[in-house]
Amino acid sequence: MAYVATRGGERAIEQSQRLFKAEMGAITPERVAETRRAMPYLVDRVMGEASLYDEDLAALALAQTGGELYETILLLRSWRTTQPRLAVADPVTQEGLFTHRRISAAFKDIPGGQLLGPTLDYAHRILATEVLTGTPHVPTLVTPAPHPAPAQQPSVAAWQAENDLLNLPNPDTTAGNDIPDVTREPLLFPAKRAHTLQSLARAETGGVLALGYAAQRGYGQAHPTVNELRLAEAEINVTHPRGTKFSAGRVKISQAEVVSKKGSQLELGFAATMGWNEVKVIAAATLDLNSAGAPKGSATEEEFYLYHTEGVESSGFCIHFKLPHYVTFQSSLDAMRDAKAKQAEPAE
Amino acid sequence: MSLKSLTKAWEPMSYGFLDASAKREIRRKMLKAIAVPGCQIPYASREVPMARGWGTGGLQISCTLLNPKTTIKVIDQGADDSVNAASIRRFLAGVSGAPTTTDTLKADLIQSRHRIPEEILREDQVLVLQVPNPEPLRPVQPNMSIARQMHADADYGRMWLQLYEQIVRSGRVMQGASYPSLVNGRFVMTPSPIPRWDVPKMHMAKHLTILSAGREKRLHAVPPFTKVEPLVFDDVPYKVEDHGAHVCTRSGAKGYFMNEIPQDDGPSTFEVSDSELGVKSIHRADGEAVQIGETWYKNGEMTE
Amino acid sequence: MQTPAPSDFETQTNATYDALMWALSRPGMARKLPVAGQASLIAALIDRECAIFSDDVHLMQIAAQAGAQIVAQNDADHLFLSATPDPSILSVLRQGTDIYPEDGATLVMPAVIGHGMALRLTGPGVDGAVSIKIDGIPDAFWTARRDVMRYPMGFDIFIIDQDQIIGIPRSTAIEVL
Incomplete structure (x- = not known):
């Protein structure tokens, strides 16, 4: 038989997967637990991009893919997509968030106070090489503040709206099952507001950063001021079929408001995501801020940035170029050769 | 009513991988695609356990259509033994228990990337083509919203102009695969990156063709006995490889x-x-x- | 990976859709539903993402149970009717837009297949032309269908007779013989 047997391809696939997994060794519950404990910010990023809030599943996906992040997200997304939708939670309000960190670059101080919370912003980034030579890096205990900051705070934008600096968008009263869900229906343009915010929430961090950074550098019209950046936990309240409300637990969320001056008012850009991921929400809010009236085909146009920051789609398409394309290539070669032959013909 | 009544009995995986709601959506969209031949129908396009761009659009159609009696054939670049064809075939069989074949004549459902088999398909067969880019207007208009409006207006002037410019410059239409074609006299579609050789096989064919782009979340269809005409000028005939x-x-x-x-x-x-x-x-x-x-x-x- | 087995629901809805798909792909050619009646179509197609209208209380309940919103005729994406409607209904049905013609409605209604008025069908899915007989749908219905639709906008029809189903997509031209 001159053709490669079908089974040959399948054997090759099997062995290639074994090679990939060989380096990682056994994936155990302990490894998953350690991944979850040691890498909370990675787990957060993964949960946000996967739109699936489950630290154990995120850690498992990380362990199973050896940290190949695009594979991690795909694994979780394709698990998530077949899960039934049991209930729709109550909307999470800003005032109701349990806030861990809340800062504003717009004012020296804000009602409720600047709350630094957990951050490396002012750390000196020095690699702790002593760990490698046997000196563990043990975190120093946190000294609690004499007066704990209030857990719940209004947003800075709400204060600005009260003081006639900013027009808050009309509250969206869509509720429950009527809230559009971008995982259940196609994204069309002009996009529904819910679809835009959901797409940004699950967008790939690096992609959002690249386009948001382009906007910040000058390819956008509006220069962002971080009005408020917040890391918080949100209570997920759902209604039992019998009618009682109960909390299904809390999820970590990040949100950013960025503002820019437009005439006599401030314009607002907003983004939020599950998990704590500051770079992503600031960049995403910058895109949102620049979105209105952006020229077609520019990096800050909604269609442009929402399509191109979708991590599962962009990474998948990028690696699909590894697939054989010899039929299409052959078809192009044929047209090229024919055109060449035509050029070589003496003119009539 | 209890929480349990809202959900379904636990199973490690739905039959055919996709859950019932994903299948229903795809069914509804496929029916509309058949009713408006060549029109790109947006759909939610769930993630599947394969990377986008690797046949996830075709896979969702196949997963929706198949049952334990559907005989499946999967090809990539015309070959059953290509690694990705083997991978998709293994997945489809694994999630459905459906029998597989390499014989075009024995298949009920053929999922293909970039080729239509050489043997004539019958009126009981379904051809599912994987589509990387469903928008034939992309080379002249990358913005999908504008392109959609152009389809609405049957505004294909720039498409024709592009073909004309190629003829002026190179003496022929330089389009290789994915030759833009007019379906049922109304919508210009991409036939997917099949060679020009394969496009005439779609014209007034007996079989049903579903074309699905998972990443771009669009599907379109060519029902049996439907006109599929490559865009050509009267004096420059269509030329296959x-x-x-x-x-x-x-x-x-x-x-x-x-x-x-x-x-x-x-x-x-x-x-x-x-x-x-x-x-x-x-x-x-x-x-x-x-x-x-x-x-x-x-x-x-x-x-x- | 263990191969999942199809549930009865899966088996039935899969077969129902197969009949629907081929019925619409080959207008005029009757296909067989695995279970007679319109409820099987609801099981195969309808859920909380749909807005339906039905004049049949039982079908309406089934659709509501599936999660569908119950709406007026002009808002419905799917209509399940117990009899041929007055032709005037056709002018209010959703037909989609130029940009999204797929938003046009799907109309499901009963009639007798194989007897009565002769119709000649042409268009995509028809090899040349096909003649069928449908009883219980007046001439005026087909005239109204032709007059109100502007292709590619329009609505698509399924005619059901027990377990027989015929599909008439908007792309089909119908001539009453």
Whole structure:
């Protein structure tokens, strides 16, 4: 038989997967637990991009893919997509968030106070090489503040709206099952507001950063001021079929408001995501801020940035170029050769 | 009412991988695609356990259509033995228990990337084509919202202009695969990156073709007995790849679309791109009884 | 990976859709539903993402149970009717827009297949032309269908007779013989 047997391809696939997994060794519950404990910010990023809030599943996906992040997200997304939708939670309000960190670059101080919370912003980034030579890096205990900051705070934008600096968008009263869900229906343009915010929430961090950074550098019209950046936990309240409300637990969320001056008012850009991921929400809010009236085909146009920051789609398409394309290539070669032959013909 | 009544009995995986709600959505969208031939229908496009761009659109259609009695054939670049075809076939069989085949004549459902088999498909067969980019207007208009409006207006002027410019510049239309084609006289569609050789096979075909782009979340259809006309000018006829005279060095088959195999010591040799047709031809040459179906092309010429 | 087995629901809805798909792909050619009646179509197609209208209380309940919103005729993406409607209904049905013609409605209604008025169908899915007989749908219905639709906008029809189903997509031209 001159053709490669079908089974040959399948054997090759099997062995290639074994090679990939060989380096990682056994994936155990302990490894998953350690991944979850040691890498909370990675787990957060993964949960946000996967739109699936489950630290154990995120850690498992990380362990199973050896940290190949695009594979991690795909694994979780394709698990998530077949899960039934049991209930729709109550909307999470800003005032109701349990806030861990809340800062504003717009004012020296804000009602409720600047709350630094957990951050490396002012750390000196020095690699702790002593760990490698046997000196563990043990975190120093946190000294609690004499007066704990209030857990719940209004947003800075709400204060600005009260003081006639900013027009808050009309509250969206869509509720429950009527809230559009971008995982259940196609994204069309002009996009529904819910679809835009959901797409940004699950967008790939690096992609959002690249386009948001382009906007910040000058390819956008509006220069962002971080009005408020917040890391918080949100209570997920759902209604039992019998009618009682109960909390299904809390999820970590990040949100950013960025503002820019437009005439006599401030314009607002907003983004939020599950998990704590500051770079992503600031960049995403910058895109949102620049979105209105952006020229077609520019990096800050909604269609442009929402399509191109979708991590599962962009990474998948990028690696699909590894697939054989010899039929299409052959078809192009044929047209090229024919055109060449035509050029070589003496003119009539 | 209890929480349990809202959900379904736990199963490690839904039959055919996709859950019932994903299937219903795809069914609804497929029906509309059939009702408006060539029109790109947006759909949610769930993630599946394969990377986007690797056939996830086709896979969602196949997963929705198949049942334990559906005989499946999967090809990539015409070959059943390509690694990605093997991977998709294994997945489809694994999530459904459906039997698989490499024989075009025995298949109920054929999922393909970049080729239509050479043997004529029957009116009970479904061809699912994987589509990387569903928008034929992309080269002249990358913005999808504007392109959609152009389809609404049947505004294909820039498309024609592009083809005309190619003829002026190169003496011919330079489009290789994915030749834009007018469906039922109304919508210009991409036939997916099949070679020009394969496009006439769609015209007034007996089988149903569903084209699905998972990453781009669009599907379109060519029902049986539907006009599919490549965009051409009256005085510059449509030209398929010049493969009619090539002979397959492995199977002796002649007059089909070929893979070109460059040789160390000079020009290329050719082997037939439809791998199963190659296998059948070899068996026939060996004197074995083998059924080769009627082919669309005879002696390198498309039959009417 | 263990191969999942199809539930009865999966088996039935899969077969129902197969009939629907081929019915619409080959207008005029009757296909067989695995279970007679319109409820099987609801099981195969309808859920909380749909807005339906039905004049049949039982079907309406089934659709509501599936999660569908119950709406007026002009808002419905799917209509399940117990009898041929007055032709005037056709002018209010959703037909989609130029940009999204797929938003046009799907109309499901009963009639007798194989007897009565002769119709000649042409268009995609029809090899040349096909003649069928449908009883219980007045001439005026087909005239109204032709007059109100502007292709590619329009609505698509399924005619059901027990377990027989015929599909008439908007792309089909119908001539009353």
